[in-house]
Amino acid sequence: xxxxxxxxxxxGELLSPTTAAYALAALxxxxxxxxxxxxxxxxxxxxxxxxxxxxxxxxxxHVPFFVGLLIAVVCSAIFALLLGIPxxxxxxDYLAIVTIAAAEIVRYIVTTNQLTSVTGSANGLxxxxxxxxxxxxxxxxxxxxxxxRDFFIRVVGWGLVIVCCVLVWLLMRSPWGRVLKGxxxxxxxVRSLGKNVYSYKMQALVIGGVLGALAGMVFTLPRGAxxxxxxxxxxxxxLYTCLLLGGLGTVLGPVVGAMIFWVVLSLTQGVLYGLIESxxxxxxxxxxxxxxxxxxxxxxxxxxMIFRPQGVFGNKKELAFA
Amino acid sequence: MGAVFAAVAALxxxxxxxxxxxxxxxxxxxxSTTFQNSISGFLRGDDRAPLADVTITAKSGDFTGTAxxxxxxxxxxxxxxxGTYEVELDxxxxxEGIKLADGQENPRKVTFSQTSNLSVIFAFGKGIVVQEQDFxxxxxxxxxxxxxxxxxxxxxxxxxxxxxxTTGLTNFAHGExxxxxxxxxxxxxxxxxxxxxxxxxxxLGGGLFGYAQDAGLWKPLxxxxxxxxxxxxxxxxxxLAVRYVIQFYFGGATQQLPYAQSAEIQIxxxxxxxxxxxxxxxxxxxxxxxxxxxxxxxLGKATRAVxxxxxxxAASGIDVDSVIxxxxxxxxxxxxxxxxxxxxxxxxxxxxxxxQILLLIFAGVTLGGLGTVWGALFGSIIVGIFVExxxxxxxxxxxxxxxxxxxxxxxxxxxxxxxxxxxERVG
Numbered sequence: 001x002x003x004x005x006x007x008x009x010x011x012g013e014l015l016s017p018t019t020a021a022y023a024l025a026a027l028x029x030x031x032x033x034x035x036x037x038x039x040x041x042x043x044x045x046x047x048x049x050x051x052x053x054x055x056x057x058x059x060x061x062h063v064p065f066f067v068g069l070l071i072a073v074v075c076s077a078i079f080a081l082l083l084g085i086p087x088x089x090x091x092x093d094y095l096a097i098v099t100i101a102a103a104e105i106v107r108y109i110v111t112t113n114q115l116t117s118v119t120g121s122a123n124g125l126x127x128x129x130x131x132x133x134x135x136x137x138x139x140x141x142x143x144x145x146x147x148x149r150d151f152f153i154r155v156v157g158w159g160l161v162i163v164c165c166v167l168v169w170l171l172m173r174s175p176w177g178r179v180l181k182g183x184x185x186x187x188x189x190v191r192s193l194g195k196n197v198y199s200y201k202m203q204a205l206v207i208g209g210v211l212g213a214l215a216g217m218v219f220t221l222p223r224g225a226x227x228x229x230x231x232x233x234x235x236x237x238x239l240y241t242c243l244l245l246g247g248l249g250t251v252l253g254p255v256v257g258a259m260i261f262w263v264v265l266s267l268t269q270g271v272l273y274g275l276i277e278s279x280x281x282x283x284x285x286x287x288x289x290x291x292x293x294x295x296x297x298x299x300x301x302x303x304x305m306i307f308r309p310q311g312v313f314g315n316k317k318e319l320a321f322a
Numbered sequence: 323m324g325a326v327f328a329a330v331a332a333l334x335x336x337x338x339x340x341x342x343x344x345x346x347x348x349x350x351x352x353x354s355t356t357f358q359n360s361i362s363g364f365l366r367g368d369d370r371a372p373l374a375d376v377t378i379t380a381k382s383g384d385f386t387g388t389a390x391x392x393x394x395x396x397x398x399x400x401x402x403x404x405g406t407y408e409v410e411l412d413x414x415x416x417x418e419g420i421k422l423a424d425g426q427e428n429p430r431k432v433t434f435s436q437t438s439n440l441s442v443i444f445a446f447g448k449g450i451v452v453q454e455q456d457f458x459x460x461x462x463x464x465x466x467x468x469x470x471x472x473x474x475x476x477x478x479x480x481x482x483x484x485x486x487x488t489t490g491l492t493n494f495a496h497g498e499x500x501x502x503x504x505x506x507x508x509x510x511x512x513x514x515x516x517x518x519x520x521x522x523x524x525x526l527g528g529g530l531f532g533y534a535q536d537a538g539l540w541k542p543l544x545x546x547x548x549x550x551x552x553x554x555x556x557x558x559x560x561x562l563a564v565r566y567v568i569q570f571y572f573g574g575a576t577q578q579l580p581y582a583q584s585a586e587i588q589i590x591x592x593x594x595x596x597x598x599x600x601x602x603x604x605x606x607x608x609x610x611x612x613x614x615x616x617x618x619x620x621l622g623k624a625t626r627a628v629x630x631x632x633x634x635x636a637a638s639g640i641d642v643d644s645v646i647x648x649x650x651x652x653x654x655x656x657x658x659x660x661x662x663x664x665x666x667x668x669x670x671x672x673x674x675x676x677x678q679i680l681l682l683i684f685a686g687v688t689l690g691g692l693g694t695v696w697g698a699l700f701g702s703i704i705v706g707i708f709v710e711x712x713x714x715x716x717x718x719x720x721x722x723x724x725x726x727x728x729x730x731x732x733x734x735x736x737x738x739x740x741x742x743x744x745x746e747r748v749g
Contacts, residue, residue: 039551086735092551093492093692097684098734101727104681113406113433114718122405122434123383229403233677237558244555291570298563305556306543 006270013262020157021047021219022261026242026254027164028211033240034248034318035172036204037184039096042083043212043239045103048231049076050213051220052110052119058128060118065131069217076213079106080206088201100233111228124227132221150222157218161255164211169251171207180204181249181318241297244304247314256312261297268293357400358574361387361407361432363442364583365395367420372396373446377412390415404434409442420446433720439576439670457714462592464710470598471667472686472706473605475679476699477660479686480612481653483698486687487629488649491540492554495561496657497680498568503528503658504665504675505572507579517580524662525655532654535560536647561677569673576670579662583669601663608659609699612652616695625649682709682723685730691740700742705729 013019025043032040053072057063063071083102087095110119119125136152143151171177182190183197191197220226238261246257272289275281284292310316361380365373372395380387380399387399401407410429413422422428423445434440482496506527510520539560543553586593616622627635628645636642657676664679665671686705690697705726712725733740 039554086731090734090738093554094688094734094738096492096554097681097688098731101681101685101730105724105727108721108724111404112718112720114721116406122403234562237562240555240558287574288570291566294566295563295570298559298561298566301559301562302539302556303559305552305559306548309552 002274006267006274009270010263010266013266014259015154015158016262017153017157017218017222019258019262020154020161021215022239022242022258023161023215023255024157024164024218025212025215026239026246026258027161027168027251028208028215029239029243030248030250030254031168031204031208031211034243034250034253035177035184036180036201036208037092038088038201038205038208039092040099040205040208041096041233041236042099042101042103043208044231044233044235045099045106046076046079046209046212047216047219047235048103048106048110048228049079050216051226051231052125052216053213054217055125055128055220055226056118058131059125065135068128068131072213072217073210076209077206080209081202084202084205088198088205100236103231103236104233107228107231110231119228122228124225126225128226129221129224153218153222157222160214160218164214165251165255168207168211172251176200176203237301238297241301241304244301244309244311247311248309249315249318250311250313253311253313260312265293265297268296357402359401359404359434359438359440360398360576361401361409361440361442362396362398363444365391365397365444365446367417367446373417373420375415376417377415379410379412380407381410382407404438406431406433407440408432411444416446422446438672459591459593461711461714463594464714465707466592466594466602467598468707468710469703470594470602470605470706471710472703473609474601474660474663474667475682475686475706476609476702477605477656477663478679479683479690479698479702480609480695481656481660482683483687483690483692483695484625484629484649485653486692487695488625488632488646489540489544490550490553491557492550494554494557494680495535495564496653496683497676497678498561498564499528499531499654499657500661500664500676500679500683501565501568501673502531502676503661504579504671505568505661505673506658507662507665508572508577508671511580521662525658528658528661529651529655532650532652532657533647535654536650540650541643541646565673565677572671572673574673576672578670579665582666597666597669601666604659605663608656612656621645621648682706682726685726688730689733689740691742694740694742697740697742701740 025047028046029040029043032038032043050072053075054068057068057071058065079102083099087098090098109115110124111122112119113121115121133149133152136148138148138152140148146154172180179190179195179200182193182195183200187197190200216231219230242257242261243254244257245260246253246255269289272281272284272292273286276284276286276289304311310318363378365376367373372391372393374391374393374395376391376397378389378391378397378399380401382401382403382405385402387401389397389399391397408429409432411422413428416422426445428444430442432440432442478496478500481499482493485491485493485496503524506524507520510523511517515523539556540553543556548556581597584595584597586595587599589599614622616625624635624640624645625648627638627640628642632642635645661676664675668675682705683702686702687698688701689704690699690701708729709722709726712722713719717725
């Protein structure tokens with residue numbers, strides 16, 4: 001077993017664009033669930049809206065990169081409004097069911113063969129990232145073992161993560177953020193102070209949703225393709241695992257949670273594949289090793305929720321639930 | 323809850339070496355094992371005799387898959403994605419004297435809808451002409467099929483609703499309880515047990531899973547006073563873990579239960595497959611029995627009392643924990659039965675078949691009103707019929723679940739307590 005390779009590929013996951021996308025999306029969930037107590041189970045839907053909004057506006061309407069970005073963000077904000085109007089007055093579990101249903105509706109719509117010319121149905125869309133890489137300021141060459149494209153997407157992805165973290169941090173220590181936390185603790189108390197709880201919740205839903213849409217774009221740009229199968233309900237649940245790993249009501253929690261999630265996934269994959277290749281483990285094939293990792297994710301999610309719901313960095317007093 | 327994890331770990335370690343040998347893969351063609359999706363069918367002449375060694379090709383983009391029909395006439399082509407494929411039957415490889423029936427498109431375009439297996443039927447012989455169904459006929463057939471689908475959904479959603487009513491838990495692992503029923507029947511059947519015994523054991527297994535979940539996980543969590551939202555997230559973790567444990571042993575391919583292929587029969591004006599008819603009858607009987615138990619027996623009264631107000635029920639001498647235990651066992655068995663029927667309805671068994679209809683189950687429960695048993699029944703039937711009828715009214719087959727989910731959201735907008743729910747239940 002080549003431990004050097006296993007460790008280096010795990011370390012590579014630490015700053016991969018996918019990790020950045022998970023960190024952004026989990027940060028959006030932190031705004032929803034950690035700070036506002038909104039149980040959004042449809043973050044995968046927001047990511048899909050972002051990714052498809054960008055890809056379709058680039059491919060079908062041939063708009064420049066930043067217009068496509070703007071369209072994706074506006075689409076996700078509209079999606080949040082549509083979701084919020086019927087559900088934000090209801091109990092938490094209704095919001096959960098409606099958001100997960102809405103995310104699945106988005107996935108069914110981009111998968112259907114009726115819209116193949118626009119969405120590419122199950123095969124998805126590709127070749128929309130040209131404008132993005134055309135803006136690459138880094139000349140060809142070697143950057144820490146990466147080519148200039150890989151380096152560029154990492155710089156942009158993690159730059160975006162840092163900017164969003166700072167924004168969320170500033171927001172949450174502003175009076176606006178304090179009201180939001182108040183809503184999480186006791187909605188009626190905040191309402192009795194004359195605040196419009198519904199409108200605050202809606203704003204939080206939109207902000208977290210926009211973060212999800214940005215994450216969707218960071219997720220799809222390095223792949224150069226967007227496929228509906230990537231945006232199933234599992235994605236949302238993995239994001240919740242990231243969020244709970246790091247800590248609910250924190251800014252850095254989701255980021256570190258996403259890093260831990262991907263490093264551990266990569267490590268277990270490396271070790272399991274190594275054991276299988278060396279013949280030490282014979283009761284497992286490589287496909288099953290992949291499934292074993294997701295069994296562990298599920299068990300980790302349960303254990304975290306039961307024994308350390310505040311996550312690594314969280315504060316038990318900041319939990320969105322008693 | 324430690325017991326459950328220990329059990330999962332022990333299962334993984336002990337059963338794994340045997341799993342390769344124990345998991346049969348009765349796949350007619352080697353290509354189907356490499357991909358998770360497949361296009362398949364049976365070739366039979368007009369005298370019902372199987373046609374062997376006929377070549378069939380499926381094409382999409384640069385992908386081309388070929389298969390030869392086996393001795394029993396079956397063929398399977400594994401395909402990488404669920405998209406649209408052009409399927410062509412090579413007429414030169416047909417046996418002497420056999421021809422495709424008039425009006426049979428060849429090659430033809432076929433499209434996946436939701437399931438990972440797609441059946442393509444080629445009709446042979448002179449006498450067979452593909453009939454164009456008129457709208458009314460189609461509507462009636464879909465209505466009956468939808469009723470059958472709705473009732474099997476109801477089996478699962480009544481259990482979910484009972485669990486929600488008595489414990490307040492929105493159980494995201496209910497889909498896996500549905501899958502388990504079908505997978506267990508497949509596993510026991512593969513061990514060459516008689517069919518009826520396989521079904522019985524699968525139902526028992528479902529009940530046992532419900533019992534183990536409650537005893538190992540949910541009861542200790544209730545004791546700790548864990549909130550409803552954390553419990554919901556725990557159930558998601560459980561759903562992920564169980565789904566991939568099932569995939570670990572079962573694999574990603576679609577398998578068929580015995581007697582899954584059946585020709586439609588004509589009853590009066592309705593044509594329905596015998597499997598759907600059985601499914602309909604079984605669901606009606608089971609739900610009727612359940613209704614009688616809930617309304618007439620002491621146990622049923624106790625269950626409704628716990629659902630209404632657990633503290634008050636405990637104070638009036640009802641053993642709340644034992645009622646909840648019985649509810650979990652019943653819920654597990656009902657979900658298993660629903661899963662078996664769902665495997666015949668689709669048809670096919672896959673590791674994610676339960677999570678595919680989880681949202682429809684939720685839709686049924688919320689439509690009727692969270693926590694009310696009759697609401698869950700009513701809501702599920704509406705969902706089932708709605709899903710089937712939308713295809714009659716021109717919605718594409720791969721969008722048929724969207725309608726049901728959309729209706730759920732709209733109903734929540736105007737009547738959040740559901741159709742039969744009481745307003746006070748919505749906080």
